[in-house]
Amino acid sequence: MLKADLRKIYMQKRKALSTDEAFLLSEKIFNNFLSYFRPVTGEKVHIFIPIEKFKEIDTQIFIQYFLRQNIRVFVPKVTDRLISIEIFENTEFTVNNWGISEPVSNTDSGEHHFDYVITPLLYCDKHGNRVGYGKGFYDAFFQSLSPDSKKIGINYFNAEESIDDIWENDTPLDYLVTPTEVLSFFKDSE
Structure with missing residues (x-):
C-alpha cells in the first residue's frame, strides 16, 4: 500500500x-520493550514525547522508568531540524505550535550515539519501513546517528501490509515493538 493510504x-x-x-x-x-532490550543504568535513550491529540503511545511510562533507573533520557525538539535535548526530573517544558510538549531549552546535546532511539510512527511493515507524519525529520535524524544506535519503532498495531512507495532517503527501523511482539529487521538475528 502507499504511505498516504496507510497514514x-x-x-x-x-x-x-x-x-x-x-x-x-x-x-x-x-513491558515488551523492557523484556526484550533490558536497558541498564548509564545507557542513553532518545525517546519522543507523545502528541496526545493523535493518541500516540504514552511514552511518559518509559521516560519515568528511565529517569528512576538513571538511564540518560534525550527527547527531540524541532528547530530547523530535529535536535536532541537531555532531560532530567526538573526539566522545564512548553507546548509548541504542533501541540508537542518539548523542553524550553534549545541546546542540542550533540549526542550521536544512543543505545536506543524510540521512534514515533503510524505504521511499520515487516521490513522495518515506517510511515510517520510525512515531515521527514526522523529520516534526517537517523542519518546523523552512529550506526550502532538501535532504531526502535513502537506501535499499537502489528506489521501487516507492505509499504510500496519507499524512497531513497527513507531509513528503515531495526526493531518494532507492539503490544504482542518484538520484530527484529536484521538479516542475521542478534
Whole structure:
C-alpha cells in the first residue's frame, strides 16, 4: 500500500481507541520493550514525547522508568531540524505550535550515539519501513546517528501490509515493538 493510504488507515485506527485502551496497550508495549532490550543504568535513550491529540503511545511510562533507573533520557525538539535535548526530573517544558510538549531549552546535546532511539510512527511493515507524519525529520535524524544506535519503532498495531512507495532517503527501523511482539529487521538475528 502507499504511505498516504496507510497514514489515513492507521490514524483512523488510532482515533478509534479509547483512552483506556491506548493506555493499556502503551503499558504492554513498554513491558515488551523492557523484556526484550533490558536497558541498564548509564545507557542513553532518545525517546519522543507523545502528541496526545493523535493518541500516540504514552511514552511518559518509559521516560519515568528511565529517569528512576538513571538511564540518560534525550527527547527531540524541532528547530530547523530535529535536535536532541537531555532531560532530567526538573526539566522545564512548553507546548509548541504542533501541540508537542518539548523542553524550553534549545541546546542540542550533540549526542550521536544512543543505545536506543524510540521512534514515533503510524505504521511499520515487516521490513522495518515506517510511515510517520510525512515531515521527514526522523529520516534526517537517523542519518546523523552512529550506526550502532538501535532504531526502535513502537506501535499499537502489528506489521501487516507492505509499504510500496519507499524512497531513497527513507531509513528503515531495526526493531518494532507492539503490544504482542518484538520484530527484529536484521538479516542475521542478534
